[in-house]
Amino acid sequence: MSEHRKSHLFYQTRHRRPVLDQARGVYMWDVEGKRYLDGSSGAMVCNIGHSNPRVLEAMRRQMEKSTFGYRLHFETEAAEQLAAKTAELAPDGMERAFFTSGGSEAVESAIKLARQYAVARGDSMRWKVISRFPSYHGATLGALAVTGYSPMTVPFEAMMRPMPKIPAPRAYLDGLDPEDIATGRHYAAMLEQKILEEGPETILAFLVEPIGGASTGALVPPAGYMQAVREICDRYGVLLIHDEVMSGGGRTGKFFAAEHWNVAPDILVVSKGFAAGYAPLGAMAARDEIVDAVLDAGGFIHGYTYAGNPLACAAGLAVIEEIESEDLMANATRMGNLLKQRLEGLKQRFDFVGDVRGVGLLLAFELVSDRVTMKPLQRELMAYDRLVEMAYQRGLIIYSRRTRGGYDGDHFMVCPPVIATETHVEEIMENLTAALEEFSALVSVERRIA
Secondary structure, X not given: OHHHOXXXXXXXXXXXXXXXXXXXXXXXXXXXXXXXEEOOHHHHOOOOOEOOHHHHHHHHHHHHHOOOOOOOOOOOHHHHHHHHHHXXXXXXXXXXXXXXXXXHHHHHHHHHHHHHHHHHOOOOOOOEEEEEEOXXXXXXXXXXXXXXXXXXXXXXXXXXXXXXXXXXXXXHHHOOOOOOHHHHHHHHHHHHHHHHHHOHHHEEEEEEOOOOOOOOOOOOOOOOHHHHHHHHHHHHOOEEEEEEOOOOOOOOOOOOHHHHHOOOOOEEEEOHHHOOOOOOOEEEEEOHHHHHHHHHOOOOOOOOOOOOXXXXXXXXXXXXXXXXXXXXXXHXXXXXXXXHHHHHHHHHHOOOEEEEEEEOOEEEEEEOOEOOOOEOOOHHHOHHHHHHHHHHHOOEEOEEEOOOOOOOOEEEEEOOOOOOOHHHHHHHHHHHHHHHHHHHHHHHHHHHHO
């Protein structure tokens, strides 16, 4: 077993997993033959499932031509075609793309492009990027500076310049109606207040996930929020950056989640489902005037060795073609509605299931000790870890984080690939319900002891 196998690979913890043998569609198998349903698409990455033959064939064709072409030496057809497709999918006016190897790099690129744009315009006083708490925007020091997730940021604060934060619009915790436009404007007003508090002349950008990722568990903004945020940014000359690293790529039923509110940013970033795990790839798209101002001022002072790698770009283009040709965004909507309905049903069965949220197949549920107060379960229960393990032993992979900024609360992402069928939804629910039954018995015992 993995626990006893010597490894020279440096993992994040001492916890070990079985060795992966193969993966196809929504399933994965370890070397001992056990099958797992990938109920979280890895880390919400493998949107179109594993080992898609058309994507693999596109990658093989590119490998026969070239696997690397440094961007300072050559332009490549794969990168040019993917850039054109990215511009087609992005909001009007966002005609320029820059490629990276992942989401952290894409966020870093967006922040640096925004800063260089301000400098190019003679607006060098603007350097602060406001983000939200909780939030997660990446693991590099620059991306961590705009991240609001204490266990990940606190150890490194002495090494970086933390940026201003405002509360994420968690209406369900504050007892507010998420369908009321007044609720959205209430949370958006916190952005305006922070801009005024910090000094509008110093604010460069506001960075926001249109639908929350792992830090907030598929948090959907209340009505009116996204529109109000756009208005506030325009009022103070602040760039709006959408972090679609997790929500982009068709998972929510739209290629970019912000399309649900018809709100366009100035810069957006995408990764994860953009190449769906077939190759390391992320992207930043920006408005023409931003890119042109930076290029005219001497060029974009930024870059990565694998930016625009032709093999990764060929994979990304093939993934998008698969999403479109197979109408997978529509399937994400259909299966997402079904799965969300089934997850809502868990609230009738388990009194500690306090909230279910998300759009399409970007879904999560949160555990609480009291639905009225939304008080979290005791930290010592380690629910976010235990339930994941109980599901894993049953062959179901789900993803978890601590809801309340990293130290308390427990939510679980249930985000299978967008190729999922009703049969897969039923299998997810069967194993998840069994895991929750086991967890319920554990909670009952520990409550009696307490």
